[in-house]
Amino acid sequence: MSQTIQFNLNGKAVFLKTDPMRRLLDVLRDDFSETGVKEGCGEGECGACSVFLNGKLVNSCLVAVGSITGMNVETIVHFQHTQAYRIIEQAFSDAGSVQCGFCTPGMVLAAYALLKENPDPDETDIREAISGNLCRCTGYNMIVDGIKLAAKKGDGKW
Amino acid sequence: MKNSISTPVDRLDGPEKASGRAIYTDDIRPDGLLYARTLRADRPRARILHIRLPDIPVGYFIVDKNDVPGHNRIKMLEDDWPFFAEEVINHVGEPILLVVGPDREKVNVILHGIKVEYEDLPAVLSIKDAIAAKNPIFGDDNCFASYQFQKGDPDPVFTDAKTIIKGEFKTGYHEQAYMEPQGVIGNYVNGKLTVTGSMQCPYYVKNAMVQLTGFPENQVQIIQATTGGAFGGKEEYPSLLAGHVAIAAIKTGKPVKLVLERGEDLAVTTKRHPSISRYRSAVDENGRVIAMEADITLDGGAYAGLSAVVLQRALFAAIGVYDIPNVTVRGRVLSTNQVPSGAFRGFGAPQAFFAVEMHMEQIASELGMNPLTFKEIHLVKQGDTTATGGLLRDEIKIREMLSRVLKMSDYRKKEGIFASGNGRFRSGIGLGLYLHGCGFTGKGEDTIHGTATIRKLTEDRAEILVSNVEMGQGAQTTLRKIVATTLGLPIQNIDYPNPDTDRVPDSGPTVASRTVIIVGHLLESAAKELKARWNENETFSVSKSYRHPSYIKWNQDTLQGDAYPAYSWGVVAVEVQVDTLTYETTIKKVWTVHDVGVAIDEDIIRGQVEGGILQGLGYASIEVMDTANGAYRQHNFTDYIIPTAVDAPVIESELVDNPYEYGPFGAKCAGELPIAGAAPAYAAAVSRALGIPVHEIPVKPEALIKGLKE
Ligand code: FES
Ligand code: FES
Numbered sequence: 001m002s003q004t005i006q007f008n009l010n011g012k013a014v015f016l017k018t019d020p021m022r023r024l025l026d027v028l029r030d031d032f033s034e035t036g037v038k039e040g041c042g043e044g045e046c047g048a049c050s051v052f053l054n055g056k057l058v059n060s061c062l063v064a065v066g067s068i069t070g071m072n073v074e075t076i077v078h079f080q081h082t083q084a085y086r087i088i089e090q091a092f093s094d095a096g097s098v099q100c101g102f103c104t105p106g107m108v109l110a111a112y113a114l115l116k117e118n119p120d121p122d123e124t125d126i127r128e129a130i131s132g133n134l135c136r137c138t139g140y141n142m143i144v145d146g147i148k149l150a151a152k153k154g155d156g157k158w
Numbered sequence: 159m160k161n162s163i164s165t166p167v168d169r170l171d172g173p174e175k176a177s178g179r180a181i182y183t184d185d186i187r188p189d190g191l192l193y194a195r196t197l198r199a200d201r202p203r204a205r206i207l208h209i210r211l212p213d214i215p216v217g218y219f220i221v222d223k224n225d226v227p228g229h230n231r232i233k234m235l236e237d238d239w240p241f242f243a244e245e246v247i248n249h250v251g252e253p254i255l256l257v258v259g260p261d262r263e264k265v266n267v268i269l270h271g272i273k274v275e276y277e278d279l280p281a282v283l284s285i286k287d288a289i290a291a292k293n294p295i296f297g298d299d300n301c302f303a304s305y306q307f308q309k310g311d312p313d314p315v316f317t318d319a320k321t322i323i324k325g326e327f328k329t330g331y332h333e334q335a336y337m338e339p340q341g342v343i344g345n346y347v348n349g350k351l352t353v354t355g356s357m358q359c360p361y362y363v364k365n366a367m368v369q370l371t372g373f374p375e376n377q378v379q380i381i382q383a384t385t386g387g388a389f390g391g392k393e394e395y396p397s398l399l400a401g402h403v404a405i406a407a408i409k410t411g412k413p414v415k416l417v418l419e420r421g422e423d424l425a426v427t428t429k430r431h432p433s434i435s436r437y438r439s440a441v442d443e444n445g446r447v448i449a450m451e452a453d454i455t456l457d458g459g460a461y462a463g464l465s466a467v468v469l470q471r472a473l474f475a476a477i478g479v480y481d482i483p484n485v486t487v488r489g490r491v492l493s494t495n496q497v498p499s500g501a502f503r504g505f506g507a508p509q510a511f512f513a514v515e516m517h518m519e520q521i522a523s524e525l526g527m528n529p530l531t532f533k534e535i536h537l538v539k540q541g542d543t544t545a546t547g548g549l550l551r552d553e554i555k556i557r558e559m560l561s562r563v564l565k566m567s568d569y570r571k572k573e574g575i576f577a578s579g580n581g582r583f584r585s586g587i588g589l590g591l592y593l594h595g596c597g598f599t600g601k602g603e604d605t606i607h608g609t610a611t612i613r614k615l616t617e618d619r620a621e622i623l624v625s626n627v628e629m630g631q632g633a634q635t636t637l638r639k640i641v642a643t644t645l646g647l648p649i650q651n652i653d654y655p656n657p658d659t660d661r662v663p664d665s666g667p668t669v670a671s672r673t674v675i676i677v678g679h680l681l682e683s684a685a686k687e688l689k690a691r692w693n694e695n696e697t698f699s700v701s702k703s704y705r706h707p708s709y710i711k712w713n714q715d716t717l718q719g720d721a722y723p724a725y726s727w728g729v730v731a732v733e734v735q736v737d738t739l740t741y742e743t744t745i746k747k748v749w750t751v752h753d754v755g756v757a758i759d760e761d762i763i764r765g766q767v768e769g770g771i772l773q774g775l776g777y778a779s780i781e782v783m784d785t786a787n788g789a790y791r792q793h794n795f796t797d798y799i800i801p802t803a804v805d806a807p808v809i810e811s812e813l814v815d816n817p818y819e820y821g822p823f824g825a826k827c828a829g830e831l832p833i834a835g836a837a838p839a840y841a842a843a844v845s846r847a848l849g850i851p852v853h854e855i856p857v858k859p860e861a862l863i864k865g866l867k868e
Binding site: 029033035036037038039040041042043045046048075076077080085088089092093094096098099100101102103104105108126127128130131132133134135136137138139140141142143144 | 166171172173174175176177178179180181184185187334335336337338384386387388389419420421629630631632764765768769770771772773794795796800801802803804806808809
């Protein structure tokens, strides 16, 4: 059952005729080549498919594209051109937060979602904020350190 | 003295991964791409009587055993594992055929329209069944491999001993849970087969494709795509998936992609072997273990795979880091109708370390001795021999490392305080002491003779040509740093593209923690030579092939001698708190010290240490994976629970320098090492918190309740 759906992707209005039940994750990857959005589990457990939907962090594997008419979707593809991204990327580099990288775009977005709300998070805030993002490589502490460093470097300017 | 090479640099692959620009297998979308999905057996053992297909629309294909031009067996130790099922299926999830076509939804519809008629056969579903089976499913005893070896003369010691202490220890399945599910893409153009995918061992895949297709070697090309974690899970399994897309690409003449969904990946790929270990020790009047017997049994699943070598590594680790004069070690890996078990970080050693560490705890507690003191008096020292009679010829710093961990964790004080705890929340602290034999087990390195090449590209640029892959562990940074430092060039001027078998020599697989100590060593010596000859030509290559140092002696028939050229070492302390109302266990903190020779990059090593320890803690605690009628009962990360950032403890981690003569800049091995000690340290901590023995991981609340009742 195809339907025309309109939403804003990374600041641009997009239209597509598709099954409204398709996962936003598939639409982003297949129809818009947004391959920075990853599929780790397909069941809302890993956070690899994270995107911002109207500014809120969501797992795009759990969102039906039919439900986002008129909404704003921002992905890592767009976010990487912001000043906030550059601060987080550098902090992740300095702290050794990246290994295989499959979880990293999701972690970066989760870090930003936290810092925007709470520019001076403590250790517990950080762990809570990324608890929906699984990482099998790092043991998390070096990601936590990366976010602490980003908080310091960003100095509230999120 | 810290070696200057150890100072961390920024990972070169960091920015493209963080920004999502890195291209993993599923991100590759060539024109005309077809998608494959697999029809799998839904039962553990049966004869296929009939397969009923729905109408197959134009442009869609069925691919199965009849399409195989060469040999329908994955090239491994035994030729027993088929790419596509033949008459009989031997495990749940065994691939029968592929449905291939341009639209994934339509492929799914066709897949669900296929009906298979089976005749069920009696299945062997546990180690116990495999031992008892009257009609074996493999050979005449269900044994994929069995080994036995001895040190000293244990039999008379056991006969005369006054005190003999016995224990049985069990470990469960363990899932690698790399975040990127397995995936491959096959292409067949002008008679040439190319497979691109997420993998650790491009040449394993290449050799498997040559046997599968019967093509000459120069018509098979394997390219590694950026790999989102592997942990051993992408050692042998990608060969099977590669075979599927290869046959599909040859049949359809189009590129074919096969990416597993998470649930499928969990259900059918190889896991860590479950184990049952029986130990027996003879102890003299001074509390010294004078003889030890270890008997380790692994569940290999339906096909032999790499199980024989996994068992060897388990057996060679069976007496841990202890100096025991008389030893018998035996073990076997059994065939069952479970999903095949396989490679996973540690490769048999974690099972053995859990058993031997818990057995040492058990002996100490039965003798009324402090476990720490007891372990301490048995620690090996330089010049001692291993269980296989190999010589520990390099300096051993484990005593210094142990004292450091005791100090960092305030171990003795905590041990005293915790012993008297009796409230609702009980604390405990436990230790794990471990080593890892670097590189292939036994004759492996001498069979493969890995070759590494460096090519001078321009006056200030060189390229690394090896078949070893970056899979998250940091090979991109580590190997480039070795070459850059040796050549005196900036690290950015060293290229190291993902391996493509058309361009790189076979430096061996990315396994066994061999990438730095073996391949890094080859690169270091190639770089030294290249530097000396730098002005000879505008561009040229230097290659080096590996041989063990001449003092390494190994006999594969008797399993006697140096099973490994060198060892890395570790000590870890884990503190836990158990809620005696809910039996929930919280890991409070972890302290650890490792000897990896020299760290090529301290950040990379810290990442390996922390990731490995958390994986080991998961193995010991919350990562429960079990089966019902041959199928795993866990289907996704909703029920196979791996630790999150909230579960992860802070890990205080240090290194000691202990350079190895034949390692690059003195480096030994690091990737697998840290996983070995976390599980026994956790189990010992829980055991002490509650004052009950723990013999099995994962440690489940039910077991604790039962233990306390007894
Ligand atoms: S893929 Fe969406 S949460 Fe894992
Ligand atoms: S870096 Fe590999 S999963 Fe996080």
